[in-house]
Amino acid sequence: xxxxxxxxxxxxxxxxxxxxxxxxxxxxxxxxxxxxxxxxxxxxxxxxxxxxxxxxxxxxxxxxxxxxxxxxxxxxxxxxxxxxxxxxxxxxxxxxxxxxxxxxxxxxxxxxxxxxxxxxxxxxxxxxxxxxxxxxxxxxxxxxxxxxxxxxxxxxxxxxxxxxxxxxxxxxxxxxxxxxxxxxxxxxxxxxxxxxxxxxxxxxxxxxxxxxxxxxxxxxxxxxxxxxxxxxxxxxxxxxxxxxxxxxxxxxxxxxxxxxxxxxxxxxxxxxxxxxxxxxxxxxxxxxxxxxxxxxxxxxxxxxxxxxxxxx
Ligand SMILES: [Fe+2]
Numbered sequence: 001x002x003x004x005x006x007x008x009x010x011x012x013x014x015x016x017x018x019x020x021x022x023x024x025x026x027x028x029x030x031x032x033x034x035x036x037x038x039x040x041x042x043x044x045x046x047x048x049x050x051x052x053x054x055x056x057x058x059x060x061x062x063x064x065x066x067x068x069x070x071x072x073x074x075x076x077x078x079x080x081x082x083x084x085x086x087x088x089x090x091x092x093x094x095x096x097x098x099x100x101x102x103x104x105x106x107x108x109x110x111x112x113x114x115x116x117x118x119x120x121x122x123x124x125x126x127x128x129x130x131x132x133x134x135x136x137x138x139x140x141x142x143x144x145x146x147x148x149x150x151x152x153x154x155x156x157x158x159x160x161x162x163x164x165x166x167x168x169x170x171x172x173x174x175x176x177x178x179x180x181x182x183x184x185x186x187x188x189x190x191x192x193x194x195x196x197x198x199x200x201x202x203x204x205x206x207x208x209x210x211x212x213x214x215x216x217x218x219x220x221x222x223x224x225x226x227x228x229x230x231x232x233x234x235x236x237x238x239x240x241x242x243x244x245x246x247x248x249x250x251x252x253x254x255x256x257x258x259x260x261x262x263x264x265x266x267x268x269x270x271x272x273x274x275x276x277x278x279x280x281x282x283x284x285x286x287x288x289x290x291x292x293x294x295x296x297x298x299x300x301x302x303x304x305x306x307x308x309x310x311x312x
Pocket of ligand 1: 142146147150151192207208
């Protein structure tokens with residue numbers, strides 16, 4: 001197996017990660033191999049298919065006028081509302097014909113270097129389970145609804161599809177510099193929680209917002225959070241919240257702008273200049289920021305989710 005410093009230029013081989021690179025400690029279940037792929041997509045019960053349908057219907061009440069145009073077009077193109085959890089083989093055939101991507105089942109969150117390797121090969125890893133009725137409103141572990149409903153529609157957009165593959169390739173470089181946390185912050189504030197400027201106003205493209213019921217209104221219309229134009233150098237230095245609504249959302253002009261700010265630039269100098277930890281708090285507004293909305297932070301100042309504070 002190649003090591004990170006001897007990367008296969010075609011990204012066909014999965015590299016090993018040396019112990020001095022920071023990665024989340026995850027224990028690989030015995031039934032999956034080094035690629036963490038499940039042997040097959042699981043068979044969902046009728047009840048589980050109904051959970052998908054109910055989640056889908058709830059989001060469709062919320063998202064027109066809030067989700068970005070490319071996401072809503074992707075939902076249509078892939079017909080993700082045809083009923084029940086989508087079958088990955090058929091979904092991959094349809095998506096593959098559009099942008100060359102496929103969707104592959106994984107048991108849980110997978111290690112960064114394996115995730116990057118799949119993205120670099122245009123494979124999107126999706127959770128091989130769905131939340132229960134008890135966790136219908138909120139689940140921290142990404143399930144098939146988050147992964148497929150939230151992420152896959154945008155993979156029908158050629159520019160975004162290209163960006164995601166390049167992001168996977170960029171992961172190798174971040175590992176070489178031991179700056180995975182910085183690259184993770186970029187992913188968090190774009191692919192998971194990003195906003196985009198469209199002609200009719202701000203819209204959502206982040207899967208973490210699109211796949212849940214609470215954050216779509218808060219992110220776009222709430223007085224509490226900051227909304228700031230994306231600056232990659234700044235975002236890669238910024239801490240984030242994994243278990244509550246975000247104190248700050250970052251806004252891109254277009255997917256071409258996101259591609260330009262990241263792929264079209266050499267990250268070596270940036271990685272060399274980054275500290276290992278984060279510099280800015282997740283609610284910080286700093287002098288270089290192009291601020292669209294200066295948030296009150298009222299929701300988080302009241303204690304956020306744990307306090308029962310209403311998102312405003
Ligand atoms: Fe996600």
